[in-house]
Amino acid sequence: MDQGVTDRTIGLAARSRHPLVALAGQFTAYLGVGLVAMVAHYGTLVALVEVGRLDPVAASVIGYACGGVVSYTLNRRHTFASDRPHAQAVWRFALVAGLGLVLTGLLMALLTRGLGLPYLAAQVLTTGIVLFWNFSGNRIWTFAVRR
Template sequence: MNDLRTLGARTESLQQFIKYLLVGGLNTLISAAIIFAVQAAGARPVVANLSGYAIGVAISYALNSKYTFRTAVSRYTAIRFLLVLLIAYLANLATMLAVLHVTHAPYIAQLCGIPVYVIVGFLGNRYWAMRERAG
């Protein structure tokens, strides 16, 4: 019986991870489109980038809370979601800098940071940010 529960939990985790990747891919496309559109409208690159990322974070939170983790939208989960994004970014940055230091290959270093960001983000959201509050 425990084997079935373990298998069920693993299947659920895998399904959530796949949904998380799909939401991330869609979010990346939408954010990039917003960045390019705002920049094409005459905004400076930093403003366009900030606009795209701000909207992207909001979309990511909405889709992941509803679709991936099926958690109610609340201030509590939103703050935790933002903290997870920050931690995932810092893990990405640390990985990128470490690989850059060892390889002196900036493109490889950037690529190495991406899976770290995704995995830290997923685990942080699954096990902390998007968990329902007890009591």
């Protein structure tokens, strides 16, 4: 079976359910993908800080970018079952992620330098805040296809 047909079928099934049930299922899938992307992000962060002795804010930003590659790939196919062409989706994803990246850098600087929190605690708080921004932006704008 053509993978595109399967993806569109999954997307249609999600839209045919009650909107809140579909949203909850989509958010759950987003969280699962987010966990995989978080491993890439945090793994990079810890490696760069502990082994590379890089500043935690810079390491967090690099880790965020690594997690972003994982996130785009898995969310496009599994969370949002989007058939938006890559040429349209990639730049939208990059813009949403870029704004999330700026938010990540600002929050990490505020929490580590301004409030003196340990970098991992600051990263956990930052991740929680940026999670809702990224889900909303990607759901509403990046992967949504208006028909």
